[in-house]
Structures are given as C-alpha cells and as structure tokens.
Amino acid sequence: MSLPIDPILPELVSALTAQRRAVLQAAPGAGKTTRVPLALLEAIPGKIVMLEPRRVAARAAAARLAESLGEEPGRTIGYRMRGESMRGNRIEVVTEGILTRMLQSDPELPGIGCIIFDEFHERSLQADLGLALSLEVAGALRDDLHLLVMSATLDAQPVADLMGGAPVITSKGRAFPVETRWAERPLPARHGRQLADAVAAQVREALNEDGSILVFLPGAGEIRAVAERLTGLPKDIAVRALYGAMQLKAQRAAIAPARDGRKIVLATSIAETSLTIEGVRIVIDAGLARRARFDPGSGMSRLVTERVTKAEAEQRRGRAGRTAPGLCYRMWTKGEEGGFAPYPLPEIAEADLAPLALELAAWGAEAADLPFLTQPPEKTLAEARALLTELGCLDATGITAHGKAVAALPTHPRLGHMLLTGGRAAADLAALLEARRPILPGADITPYVRALPRDLQLAEAREIAKRLRRLAPDRPALSPGALLSLAYPDRIARRRSGKDPRYHLSGGKGAKLPPDDALAGETMLVVADTDGHPTEATIRLAAPVTMADIRELHGNRIAEVATCDWSKRNRRIEPRLREMLGALILDERHWKDAPPEAIGAALAEGIRDLGLDVLNWTSAAKRLRARIALVGSPLPPVNDTALLDTLEDWLVPHLNGQRSAEDLARFDPHDALFALLDWPQRQRLDAEAPSHFTAPTGSKVPVDWSDPAQPGIAIRLQELFGLTEHPRVGRTPLRIDLLSPAGRPVQTTSDLPGFWASSYADVRKDMRGRYPKHPWPEDPAVAAPTRRAKPRGT
Template sequence: MTPLPIDSVLPGLRAALAEAGRAVLVAPPGAGKTTRVPLALLDDVAGRIVMLEPRRLAARAAAERMAETLGEPVGQAVGFRIRGEAKVSKATRIEVVTEGILTRMLQSDPALEGIGALIFDEFHERSLNADLGLALAWEAREALRDDLVLVVMSATLDAEPVAEILGGAPVLVSEGRAFPVKTLWLDAPLPPRARFETAVADLVLRAVNETSGGVLVFLPGEGEIRRVEAALSGRLPGDCRIRPLFGALDMAAQRAAIRPEPEGRKVVLATSIAETSLTIEDIRVVVDAGKARRARVDPGSGMSRLVTERVSKAEAAQRRGRAGRVAAGTCYRMWTKGEEGALLAFPPAEIEMADLAPLALELALWGAGDGEGLAFLTPPNPGVLSEARALLAALGALDAAGRITDHGKRLARLPLHPRLGHMLVVAGREAAPLAALMEERDPLPRGAAVELSLRLAALADPARFRAEHGIEPNRATVARIHTEAKRLARLAGDGPALSPAQMAALAYPDRVGLRRKGGAARYVLSGGKGAVLDDADPLAGQRLIVVTDTDGDPREARVRMATAISEAELRAVHGEAIGWHRVCAWSRREGRVRTREEERLGALALAERNWTDADPEAVGRAMLDGVRQIGLAPSAAARRFMARIELVRATDPDLPEMTEAALMDSLEDWLLPHLGGVRTAEDWKRFDILDALRARLDWGQMQRLDAAAPAHFTTPLGRKVAIDYSGDAPEIAVRLQEMFGVTRHPMVGATPLRVTLLSPAGRPVQTTADLPAFWATSYADVRKDMRGRYPKHPWPEDPTAADPTLRARPRKG
C-alpha cells in the first residue's frame, strides 16, 4: 500500500485499544484514517468492525477503497449499508454504514452481538445521529459489552471533551501531510443584489484562467450546483469538464467526479460532501462559495429542514485543505479578508439546532426518557426536548407516563420524522406520496397558491398540471419525491380510505386551523399559535384548514402550504381528541368573566354553549386575571390603611406587606375569598378592597396597628378625621375653628401630626407641625385676612381660650 501519514500512529492506536479498548484519533483530511484504521484493526478485533460515515457517498467510497486495497469486490471482507442499498455478506468483516443504521442496530440489539468494534468517522461534523450513536454505544459498552472497542476519529475536533465522556480515553494525533495552499480573497464584498450563481461562475472562470489542475467548487446544494453549471455553460476552455458531485447523484456520475480525468481538466461542483472522507484526485484548486447547508429546526414545517448559512472558519479551513492534498494549490474564497472575522469558529452541533422529536423517540425506545445519564458531548436542550416529547404524546408514540407505546416502536422503525411516520402507519401506503412531499422542498415556485392538493396533482401528472395551471414544477424535486414515495410505500401496509386533508391532520394534529371572526383570513391553530393566509388565496374563506408549512413567524405565521378540511373529516381522524370542556376565564375584550362549555380540539373551540352553574371559586380565580389586567385601584380609605401598615412594619415586621406590588403578587391569598358576585370590570370599580385588607390582620395585629398608627384623629368636637400616612409624615386636614382651644400639638406616638388648617370654605390656610407656635405667631395675620373674607365666622383674638366650633356666628336680630 502507498504510505500515508496515518501509518505512523497506527501502532500506537492498536496499543491504546489493546490497553483501554477505546481511543480518540485526530487526523487532518488526507491522512488516510478512513481507509487505513479499519484495515489495521482486522487482526486485533474479534467480530465485525462497523464504521460510521455521516454521508452515503463517503460510506460507499470508503468501502470501495478498502475493498480495492484488499483486492476484493465490495461485499466480501468489506461491505456497506446505506439508506436503500446494502452490499454485505457472511464474509464481511468491515461494514461501513451511515449513522441512522447504527442507531437501528443498537436499538434492536444493545449488546451488538457479533460486532467487535465501532468506529465513528468524521465525528467533528457533530450530526445528531452520531452524537446519539456514541451515547448509546458507550452505555451499551458500560452495561453489556466491556469488550466493545470504540474509536472516535475526527479532523478538526477538540479531542479532550470526547475523551472525557469516554472515561478518559487515550488521545492520538496524526499530523498528516499537506502541501502549501495560497489563499485569495475578494477585493470588495459582493453587491447586495448580486446573483449568487453568477458570482460563483465568474470566480470559477478566474480560477481556471489563473491556475492549472482540477478545480473543486464548494456549493451548498444540488440546486446551486445545477444553476452554476448552467452559468458556466459555454464559457469554460474546451479541455474543461464539469463534474457535479452531491449525495442524490447516480453512482456512475459520482465516480466520474472522484476519479482523475483521462485528459484535460475537470471542474467539480460539489456540496460539503467533498470536505472530508472523499479523496478527489488531481484537485489543485478550491473555489469556496462560502455557503453551507445544515439541518435546523424549521418552525414553518415543525421538522428539521436544510437551511443555507455562511460557512464557519473550521469548514473554510477544511475546504481550503482540499487544494493541498497531493501538491501545492490555490484557494479562492468568495468573501473578503475583512469579512472572515465575522465567521463562526465552528459550525454548531446539530443537536443544538435541529428538531428533537426523532431524538426523543429514540431515547424513549432506549428507555432513557430525557436522556439524563447518557454520554452526550452536547446535552439536548431540556425545554426543546420537552416540547418534542409532548408532540410524541399527541401522536400516540408515548403514553401518559412518557413511556414508548407499541405505536411509538413502529414509528421508530421507519426512516421518517415521527409526524410523517405516524401518518404513514395510520393511513397506509396511500399516504406515501404526501409523506415524501412533506419531506422535500415545495416542488412549485414561490407565489403559487398554498393548497396542498395542487402539489399532489403536480406529482401525479406534471405535464397535465403544467398545461392546466401554467406552472412548471421543479423536475428534480418531483423526481426525488417519486423515488422516496415508492420506497415508503413498500414500508407501509393497507390503511383506511382517507383524504389528503385527513392524512395531513394526522401528521399535524397541532396545525389544524380554525378561522377567527372578522374579515381577515386569520386562524388559530389547535396547538395554540396563530396563522394568517393571504386574503386573495383560494383557501382564505375556509372555516377549517390543516397547515403543513409556514414562514415560521412566532407570533402569527404566514401559511405557505395548507389544505381545507371539513369538520366531519376532522372528527373522523381526531374524534377521540375532541371533547367538551368547561371554560371559566376573564375576557379582556369583553371586560368580564365568561363561563361557557366548549367542544375543543386543542386550542380550537368547534362549538360552545353557556355554563350556567359555574363554580364560584373558579369564577373568582378568573376574576383575579381581570384584576391583574385592570389593576387594584384602591379607594382612598384602602390607600390610607396600606400606608399605615407600611409605616408600622418598619418596627413590627410581622405585619403583612401591603405595597401594591406585594398585593398583586398574592391576590389568591387575600382577595379571592372576598370576590363573590364580582364578575365584570364595572363590578370591580364599585368594589372596595379595604375589608379584604383588614381581614389579613388578626385581632392582636390590629390592636398593635391602631396603637402605633391610629386611623383617626378625634377633634375637640368629637369628630373623627382620617389620618393620611402616605406622605413623609402622618397628616390631617381640619377646619381652623375646630381646633380653637387646643394648646398642645396633636401627636401620633412620638411623631407630630402635620395639620393642614382649612378655611370655612375648606381651602388650605396654613400647614403646621407646631399648633401652639402658629397661634402665637402667624394666626394674627391669618385672622386679619380671614375676617374680611368670612365675617360671619368667629375669629377671636386669643384662639387658645376660644371654644371650638364649626358654626358661623348667629345673625343679629
């Protein structure tokens, strides 16, 4: 075999595995780890060696390269199993599989009988299945198979965290071999409206004209590859051949992209599949378009979808390295050097951004519940995982205790999202085209009507659809949907005769929409969220719809794909989930507590009737929501009581806190028992909370309050005047004549009352905290002024010797 850089660390790897049974191997692309490590372990491992590859093309290519090394056809000592294809035999010792297949192997046989070693290749890609597979494999090794050999291999991974979760596994590093690569950036950023495929084609032409050797162009997906291919048509030199390379390409075309051209140059237009694992010979130049496609949870579809994002620095480094595998090379980057600083250091792990419903189903099947205790390099987000488990429960995959059901076990065996698996199991093979359609991107162009049946018609007869509607379905998308539909139909049994709308409702029990009242086509969905249709769309007038795709807006999503459903159709598939519920709730719009009985599917009220004998406590609790909306609005007396409490609490902290904020936080404790008969905003305006506040104090507390901060001041005439404690000092307002004869200033404990003396008309005349001093000084000036204004009222020269009064002097006969 041709020497490769990895060869130097193979003895150390074999020794580490003999000692510890596990290891982490870090080696750059081109070191040879994918094809040399499994072969090196053949004599050391009893049983089959299973190696995981994140991509089907890489799995097949690795198996073919190892079989070629052994001088055998694939399927003998070295075989592979990928989605929809397998080449293995009883003689197979090394089996290269994609990650989902390992999960199925572990779930069906946790002890992995007959398997001696698991190798996780390209683990740095951090796919969800790889993270799950490693976690399950480690638990199986710890509990059932302490002889199971585990090897984690990566090109750009921080090895220590992985080694730690594997119980301190040995770490080995291969330096690899790389030739120098010259990097060229754009001089200026692309204009905002620049067409992506045109810019890529221009950069490819520049690279071809300035260099020699094969050119590898990194693009995010098949669509971009086809458009760049069209943009390059007729513009390349005559000796250049364009070779597309992506996962869905047929095998012959994939091999043509990988092998050297017999003459001339090749331009390989590839997805990120070419970043690692694959060796594409005769490549000297890389053109990096700066985009990557990765799985993220799509709030529009409720499932993981591939989205296009900027590459990370780690991905850009991987791509650049492809130009220096066999000779010095050049890398052209379709961004400026200044823009590079804004790139993320590493791509996020799929477990951080993908829909976790498939993971939750696998964990339930494993018996791990929320995954606690499993060796996840990045644990799943508890909130997102909880939502995923709630969806599985709605699909019947989990029981009330969160355990997997027989139905859930059937879903776990299907290569589909649990939503679509549920639809296929219940509806049968007739649902296969719809399941395949929902997995794929929309085959109709943007702006087409949202009706789901239009897509099914386009799939059934594209030519007729084009003639009738004047719309051209995307041919590649239609072809992929047809292929997948055939595969899924083989996995399904017979089912009841259901309409497409009923099938969609099975997959999306949380996306059944009921039209809101009003002119706009706005819907409330059974899961509680909102959705809106374009008023001009043919579906806009429908009372009930099933939404299968939206723009993902968290407040009110715009519908991109949906279909109408009748109530009879809905009841036929979700009848068990529809039932009568008593609702007692505050209506913000009506300003009152509404009590009614509703026939509901989730958040949808399909019918309603009055509930005349609602429980008073339930009415009271609903009214509390109204209080939270309206506010307390205490009366003047209640405010004075609250102020007294807060004043005394400084020295008597056993008294309950009565700030408005504290009262709002504890409404159930003190207000609820007093709300009998209060049901509307008008009732609340007439309600005085003073009695409810006073009821919070026992007899002893009230006595201490009255002693420390009396509620009233008794005037010399025996009249009670409320003391206001809301300011910085206790205060009263009283007619000046009523205080005649008072020679000692009124006090609250050791604090002087602030007394506002009023004129006979009730207007403030003087505020004082020392009444004797007022009589002795300022009163004379006040008397002079007041005698002229109020001549009928007494204004004695010596107020300390006069009798208090509230009356005017009697008229002289």
C-alpha cells in the same frame, strides 16, 4: 499509487488487533477511507462494517475499495443504505443509521469483527449513538469486537479517553500539497445576489488555473444562483451540481471524471468528506454552511446559514490535493479566519432528539448511562420524550408496542406514527417529507402529492414511497391534512381573527402565511414545515384539514376547559367553556355558572393589570389608608405593592357582581380595607390616628391624614368659638381650614389662639357683612360655639 496513510498502516493494524480499540487521525486526502479497511482484511476475522455519513460517500467509498481489488461492488466489498444495498462478503460500507438498526436487531452483531467510524469529526447524531451502543456491546457482550474511529480534523484525545484509553495513531502527510489564497476583503454578503455574483467572479478567475474546480456553497439555492451566472463558458467546461436531494444519476455525473476538458462542481458540504472528485485541483470555498437548529420550545427546526469552522475549512481545502497538487481560494480574509470556531457543534447538541429518544427507549437505557462523547441536552430530550408520548410511542413504563413498531421503520418517529396509523395512503406524504421537496410556489403540500407519480423532480420521493408502502398497513384513505395531523399533532393550526393569515398552533406557537398564498383563506391547517422563526414562523409546507377529521382522529386529546380570565383588550372578565386541543381553542361558549372564586381571581388579575386607581377611592377610603400607613406595624402594610399582592385576601371577598373595569370604578374599597384590621388594631388606629376631630359643638369632623406630619380638618369658624388652645390629635397639632358659613375657605391656621388675637378682626369685618345672620362676636375666645345662625330678631 502510494498514499500518505500507507506508512502507518502496520502500526494501526498492530494497535487495533492488540487493544481492539484505536483512533486514527489523518489529514484530508491521506487515504483513510480507501486504504484502512483493506489493510484490516487479513488481520481481523469476520466482516468489517465501515460507517459513512452520507449516501453518496458510501457508494463512492464502496466503488473505490472494490476497484482497488480489481472487482465490482457485490463481491468482497458491498454497501448498504436505506432502500439500497449491494452485499459484500468481507467489507460493507453503510450509512450511519444502518448500524443502529443492526444493533437494535441483534446487539451481539454476529459475524462482524470490526466497526470503523469514518469521518467521525462530523459528529452526526447517528454516529455518536452508534459509537455509544457499540462501546456498550463491546464491554458487555463482545469483547472481541474491534472499534476504530477515523477522522481528519477531530480532537482525538477525548474520543480515545471515551474508548478506554485507546491508542491514537496519527498520519500527518497529505497526498499532494495545496496552496491557500485568502481574499483581500470580506465577502459582500452571505446570501442573495451579491454572494452569487462574488462566487461566480471567483470561479471565472480560477479558470485561468489548471484543473477542474470544486466550489463549496451553503445550499441548493445558492448552487442554482451561481450556475445561472456561469454562462458563456468554453464548450469543454461542464458545470455540475452536487447536493443531497439530487438523483443518484446526477450525483454520479458530478463525481465522475470529465469526459472532455474539465468541469466545475458546485457542491454543498456533502463534498467535504470521503469523496474524491476526479480531476479537481482547485477548491473555492465561500466559507458558509447551512445547518438545522432545533428549538425545543417550539418543536421546530430552522435552517441557518453560518460561517464554517476551521475544521470544516480544512476538510474542504483537502479536496484540492487528492490526485495532484492543488489550490484553495478562501473567500474570507486571513484576519477573519482567526475568529472562526475550531469545530462545529455536534449534532446531538442542537438537533431534534425525537429519533434518539426512541432509540434509547428501544435499547432500554437512559442517555446518562451510555458512553456518549457529548451528552444530549436534557431539556431537548425531555421535549422529545413528550412528543413520543403524544404519538403513543412511550408511556409511563417505557416504550410501547406501537413505539417498537415505529422504531423499526426507516423514518422519523413522526412519520413512522403517521405511516402505521394512516396506512398506505400516508406513504406518499411521508416520502415527500423525507425527501427534500423541489422549489415550487405555495405552501400547500397537496399538489406535491398529486404530482408524485409523474414529476421528475420527485423521483427520490417516489422511490422512498415505494419502500414505505410495503411497510404500511392497509387502512381507509385519509386526506393529506388528516394524515399530517397524525405526524404533527402539535402543529394543528387555526386561523386567528383579522384579515392577515396568522395562525395559532396546538403546540402554543404562532405561524403565518404570505397573504397571497393559496392556503391563506383556510380556517384549519396542519403545518409540516416552517422557517423556524421562534415567535411567529412563516409556514412553508402545510395542508388544510377539517374539524371533523380533527375530532375523529384526535378526539381523545380534546378536553373541555373552563376558564375565567381578564381580557386586557375588553377590560372585563370573560368566563368561557372551551374545547381545547393542546393550546388550540376549537370551540368556546359563555360560562354562565362560573363560580365566585374563579370570578374573583379574574378580577384580581384585572386590578393588577389596571392598577389600584381603577377602584373608586372615596375621601373616606383615602383617609383610612393614610391613617393605617401612618400607624404602621403592627397594622398591615397598605402600600400599592402590598395591596396588589394580597388582593385575594382583603378585596376579592368583598367584590360582588363586578365584571368590568366600569364596575370596579364604582366600587368603594373603604369597607374592604377596614376589614383588614382586627379589634385591637382598630383600637390602636383610633388612638394614634383618629378618624375624626370632635368640635366644641359636638360635630364629628373627618381628619385628613394625607400629610402625616400635619393632619388637617376643615370646619366652620363658628364651631371653634371659645377654644383658647389649638386643637390636637394626640400630640400633633391640626392644620385647620376655617370655613365660612357657606363652607368656603376663609383662613388656614396652625395657631388658633393667635388667629383669634390677630387676623380674626379682619375676617369678622369682612364676613359679618356677607353673613349677617351668623354670629361674629368681638371676642371669639369667650363666645359660645355654634352650628346655627343667630335667632331671628337678634
């Protein structure tokens, strides 16, 4: 059968053989995967290696290529992926990580003449790395190496520029036309029962058309929910699921033609590219994709359900026109589509970069030195290097011997470190974490380990475990929790106080369990998987661990840390000696001999928390502060901000024995504030804002400077007899509160001579009856001031 790609194959072969680099852009269904490798067989010497993003696509591509030659895989055509291979002598279809291993093992790639990067638009981390390393090898070691990038929906020009101005060959045709129908109204929900109901209803409507149906859903949970709703269908309609964690046999059944009648395939994005599902003429696209988002701050990834991009929607639509004219139902409105992003973010921009960081270290290069289409984010890369250092894979000089051994394993560096350190007992656990686990109640991973030998849902993990066991050293067996702590040293968790099962992780983040989970009563856990919530994640997979195991396996990372902090809750300093594993407190006790500087720093923290009003601001301290503020520069500022900022300078040296808010409430800051001033500043303060007024009797009366515009004193009236001018401080008249002999206010005046001449007569008339023992002269302006009562007998 002729395919749209066929007319441009001569042009592609000519361009690639002439320039050894090319970019092929062809619509979904054009035939790139099945035609291009065969077209290059005669033109390019050596083996052709073609990368596919997924295992199921690699197997299917190899099978179709071999079928085109009238062969079975294993002769001209082969395939290779982790744990499974069938060698071919000319063309080998491989999953993307295999190319990285080939390059790391022998960068010259002997015997290989061409590398094809199929479906490059998916921009997987391994594809980006593989292209960057291949370009470096082609430039430095193999100028005869041919490199071809193929995609249906890729923005081709940036890739061509990265490849040194490679020619872009375009095939615009499609195998068969595809009609597109948009929804009249938006989906009622992006998850849950409403989504499943809406998709199932759309499937039943589509059954009125001819052909099998391919339905795109975000994940396995949604696939199961829709399948449950598709009951009571005619007997000649089979419902199949297709997602990554399925067994190979079930995947093949989903892809194979229906024996009788037709089928409904409920698939994740695994079916977007490189797969032809026989008989499919109808695509139903829910418009959703599930992606992993990595948070470098927590070191955790979380799955999020998002809208597909325009490029992904086009890929999905293209599945309907592979073998016959097709129909695509898009479960969103045409108006909504205008807001879709054009392309998904490349995985390198949002993934866990620990595997990439280890590969770069093994290659001996920095990311900035390699031709990446998108450079990895430096912050995420730095977090990845920090983890690898913690795992012993990197040190100050680069990759360690242990790191090289970990890099050679077909696992994430966390699991590789666990495997090499924990031995064969870690193989089952690593396999369970590599494979997607079945949906079972509870977060405890231990039952999964026990179930591995017999549970049918864990067949994929069993196969992985078998391979990993051969790569692991023989070591004494450890518990699942102890093994997990090797892989996740940053996720060792201790239960917080309180009734709820909330945990503090050694990496500094928080996590929680549902209250009814079997692990909810455990004091110590190691967390393998969470929902990725950035503040307090829900634990989805964990195992209990003992303190003895933590001390034995991580003793070199446990440090004694002396802390003296202010407790906001208890309103006091808390000197502690703590055993710390990262951010996790393993043990603590009172620090009896905390040095004064540590205590002072904690008290300063407490005062900043509570505010300056926590101190005992006596009248004298308040007056002193007001006087300093009145004079201003060159005296130091004494506003709240300035005093709080400089607590360590003016206040802390005067604190002695204070430990709590109650202690601080008894501390008078007057002397500490006065000590802020040197001798010239004190002289200036006394000259411009004296602390006391000297009465005619010689009494020192404090001046109230709380109102700088009108400072005041409070003094017994008799002590001012004989004054004919109003008292002043400098040029400023005093506000005088005149007091009775008993110290009670009688009158307030800012004009003492005026008071003597007017109001005094009324005051004398009233006061002499109350206080007959005290002098009340008719003319106070000429009387002698006194602090005493009249002598007896007068």
